[in-house]
Amino acid sequence: MASFRTVKGFRDLFPQECALRxxxxxxxxxxxxxxxxxxxxxxxxxxxxxxxxxxGDEITAQLFCFEDKGGRDISLRPEVTPSLARMAAAxxxxxxxxxxxxxxxxxxxxxxxxxxxxxxxxxxxxxxxxDASPGADAELIALAVDVMLEFGLRKDDFLIxxxxxxxxxxxxxxxxxxxxHSAAFLQIVDKIERAKPEETAAKLEAIGxxxxxxxxxxxxxxxxxxxxxxLRADLTARGLWEHVKIDASIVRGLAYYTGTVFEVFDLKxxxxxxxxxxxxxxxxxxxxxxxxxxPAAGFAMGDVVLxxxxxxxxxxxxxxxxxxxxxxxxxAYVVIADEAQRAPAxxxxxxxxxAGARVDFSMAAQKVGKQFQAAENARARLALVFGAExxxxxxxxxxxxxxxxxxxxxxxxxxxxxxxxxxxGPLIA
Amino acid sequence: MASFRTVKGFRDLFPQECALRxxxxxxxxxxxxxxxxxxxxxxxxxxxxxxxxxxGDEITAQLFCFEDKGGRDISLRPEVTPSLARMAAAxxxxxxxxxxxxxxxxxxxxxxxxxxxxxxxxxxxxxxxxDASPGADAELIALAVDVMLEFGLRKDDFLIxxxxxxxxxxxxxxxxxxxxHSAAFLQIVDKIERAKPEETAAKLEAIGxxxxxxxxxxxxxxxxxxxxxxLRADLTARGLWEHVKIDASIVRGLAYYTGTVFEVFDLKxxxxxxxxxxxxxxxxxxxxxxxxxxPAAGFAMGDVVLxxxxxxxxxxxxxxxxxxxxxxxxxAYVVIADEAQRAPAxxxxxxxxxAGARVDFSMAAQKVGKQFQAAENARARLALVFGAExxxxxxxxxxxxxxxxxxxxxxxxxxxxxxxxxxxGPLIA
Numbered sequence: 001m002a003s004f005r006t007v008k009g010f011r012d013l014f015p016q017e018c019a020l021r022x023x024x025x026x027x028x029x030x031x032x033x034x035x036x037x038x039x040x041x042x043x044x045x046x047x048x049x050x051x052x053x054x055x056g057d058e059i060t061a062q063l064f065c066f067e068d069k070g071g072r073d074i075s076l077r078p079e080v081t082p083s084l085a086r087m088a089a090a091x092x093x094x095x096x097x098x099x100x101x102x103x104x105x106x107x108x109x110x111x112x113x114x115x116x117x118x119x120x121x122x123x124x125x126x127x128x129x130x131d132a133s134p135g136a137d138a139e140l141i142a143l144a145v146d147v148m149l150e151f152g153l154r155k156d157d158f159l160i161x162x163x164x165x166x167x168x169x170x171x172x173x174x175x176x177x178x179x180x181h182s183a184a185f186l187q188i189v190d191k192i193e194r195a196k197p198e199e200t201a202a203k204l205e206a207i208g209x210x211x212x213x214x215x216x217x218x219x220x221x222x223x224x225x226x227x228x229x230x231l232r233a234d235l236t237a238r239g240l241w242e243h244v245k246i247d248a249s250i251v252r253g254l255a256y257y258t259g260t261v262f263e264v265f266d267l268k269x270x271x272x273x274x275x276x277x278x279x280x281x282x283x284x285x286x287x288x289x290x291x292x293x294x295p296a297a298g299f300a301m302g303d304v305v306l307x308x309x310x311x312x313x314x315x316x317x318x319x320x321x322x323x324x325x326x327x328x329x330x331x332a333y334v335v336i337a338d339e340a341q342r343a344p345a346x347x348x349x350x351x352x353x354x355a356g357a358r359v360d361f362s363m364a365a366q367k368v369g370k371q372f373q374a375a376e377n378a379r380a381r382l383a384l385v386f387g388a389e390x391x392x393x394x395x396x397x398x399x400x401x402x403x404x405x406x407x408x409x410x411x412x413x414x415x416x417x418x419x420x421x422x423x424x425g426p427l428i429a
Numbered sequence: 430m431a432s433f434r435t436v437k438g439f440r441d442l443f444p445q446e447c448a449l450r451x452x453x454x455x456x457x458x459x460x461x462x463x464x465x466x467x468x469x470x471x472x473x474x475x476x477x478x479x480x481x482x483x484x485g486d487e488i489t490a491q492l493f494c495f496e497d498k499g500g501r502d503i504s505l506r507p508e509v510t511p512s513l514a515r516m517a518a519a520x521x522x523x524x525x526x527x528x529x530x531x532x533x534x535x536x537x538x539x540x541x542x543x544x545x546x547x548x549x550x551x552x553x554x555x556x557x558x559x560d561a562s563p564g565a566d567a568e569l570i571a572l573a574v575d576v577m578l579e580f581g582l583r584k585d586d587f588l589i590x591x592x593x594x595x596x597x598x599x600x601x602x603x604x605x606x607x608x609x610h611s612a613a614f615l616q617i618v619d620k621i622e623r624a625k626p627e628e629t630a631a632k633l634e635a636i637g638x639x640x641x642x643x644x645x646x647x648x649x650x651x652x653x654x655x656x657x658x659x660l661r662a663d664l665t666a667r668g669l670w671e672h673v674k675i676d677a678s679i680v681r682g683l684a685y686y687t688g689t690v691f692e693v694f695d696l697k698x699x700x701x702x703x704x705x706x707x708x709x710x711x712x713x714x715x716x717x718x719x720x721x722x723x724p725a726a727g728f729a730m731g732d733v734v735l736x737x738x739x740x741x742x743x744x745x746x747x748x749x750x751x752x753x754x755x756x757x758x759x760x761a762y763v764v765i766a767d768e769a770q771r772a773p774a775x776x777x778x779x780x781x782x783x784a785g786a787r788v789d790f791s792m793a794a795q796k797v798g799k800q801f802q803a804a805e806n807a808r809a810r811l812a813l814v815f816g817a818e819x820x821x822x823x824x825x826x827x828x829x830x831x832x833x834x835x836x837x838x839x840x841x842x843x844x845x846x847x848x849x850x851x852x853x854g855p856l857i858a
Contacts, residue, residue: 234775
């Protein structure tokens, strides 16, 4: 029994899980860069006030917040958008608008752990600041779609559910409901698919609305609504509108959204949302006390639900396996069959690594059979045997099983050339 | 005036600083993989007990520790080694020994911020578990040296200061000093170069030792000491011993080191240590209550002092500039000279990105001159102009200033071919 464990809700990433995280992060980064987004990073800790005042009740109830030894009220970040708004406001004059920025890093929420939900998770954030156009919203949705496709997911694996908060603001206005009920109303709509109908109906009645009327309005809201016209034209031109479905029940829980809102859902496994975002035109001004009044939009995608979806989807799973095979393992394993040859063997290890090859060997004296076993475990393509034949080195291809002798002086060049040769078959099936 | 700021000791990584962090992290990862190390990651939060009991007083005084909403005493990790020992102990049967594992991520220490010291920093950890040989110590020191060289640092820029705690244990034994004074003695040695001589002398006298005698012993301890024989032979064979200097004042502050200890220092700027580590054979057993009794050694390198050193060293700075130029900017910028052509322009953007090119464009309608300015700002190689000539697209090389017309249907193939052509001169001087 190990006496220490992970804290509830936190994860160890052993090599296999870490490779999945790296595959996810490298895919996010690669697609974001193709879209011209530039990477930044915010601190993992911010003043608690930054969240308390700006993100709404749902987030503050889930904060990991505490007082540091200097008496500061600080929090582990539950999301990155408030930090981004703070950063952009602080140095808005140093950067040309629009900013297209992305970020990847840990976020923390004190929620009950369950499938798809941990208390620490990695989040990808992509945001466009300083552009109020529907084209910016489209660029973000296109990025979300292309990220999903890059993972090997297909059209029938996922869907963008799209809405616009302005539609509901207009609806409330037409129904003569005062603005003060707007936040409460959006909370009701947010939960309309999960809550009991009679409870939803009661809550709606309290602010003067009927469930049937709200439902009829939701059903009538489709892609022909004028709020979606520009977005639809843009995404249709990109060939991506087929990934989008209008769904007026999408409002996003966070208080700061103002216009377009969307979420990414899987279509086969009933998982929680994979990603979500939208337009938040007033947040920068709010956080900078009006100093930086920039329109903004963005989305966030976590690694936990996404990781489950990828592992359940064969066309995505095979890319994870490819990544694992490419990242774990070495090109060559140096076998020291005679300890008297350890010095030239070490020189060869050093020369090969300097040349860019991935090389391993037994750091302590070890039986030859065990060293070959270690070479197999490390998925080495070549074994380089330093033994009685030295200064000849035996080069053994562990896949083709061919072998030959090479003078130590030309070993590095020989090995680098051999590693360029295509394999007869897959290294790992 | 922005109303929110970073918490004291925490950093915003704007794109430039983030690129430096990425350059550092990618270099760490690339060299570690060449050495056959495999990546893992530990949680950013652990039980406070894991640190209180295992890491010694110096670390616990600097902990960011607090109680979570479930009443758990938890801490932001100040280092990763205790987590690694916990993880390795928990699943020791699942992995072949020795484990060669590396990790990169944030650590937190509540210290007074100053040059080279922030309260959140990124740390690279490389460790070898399950191998007690000096060869494992040598492998780690070689990795540390090759990481420094890979950054573009040279022999006269840095040095490994090497010692072994056993040398002092033996010294205390020979001087008849009881083991209970060992920890206090090592603390004195750790500070011997910075503390006032009279204070050091007084502290040593209190445990029955003289400063002169200790100093004489330190001066007499050199590379001929038998504690370094195997390590010296190994690193000499690799051609790396020239980067090492024996320095008996190196003991490492942390309580858990047992044998070889070393630090990496710059030689020109008098900065704090860039990296440090050593052997900690008893930590796994301690953390697992004896369940996993594995010898272990490792080192950690932070990004803060390293980043300062790189920025002060021209041969390293030019690699950072190369990285920045390669990562920030796009291959092509699509100029929409006529809004009537936005749809085919969007289709071209999508096709080029799908093919792997980095492409940007103006998401909102914008004057042509502003779009070309944005193309320059984004360091685009090519501008692709969709205007009156459509379905011909004007392709303009923003470096050579050459331009021509290409039919929209063959634009993607043409652009991808053009991007393969070598540049006449550097894109960014």
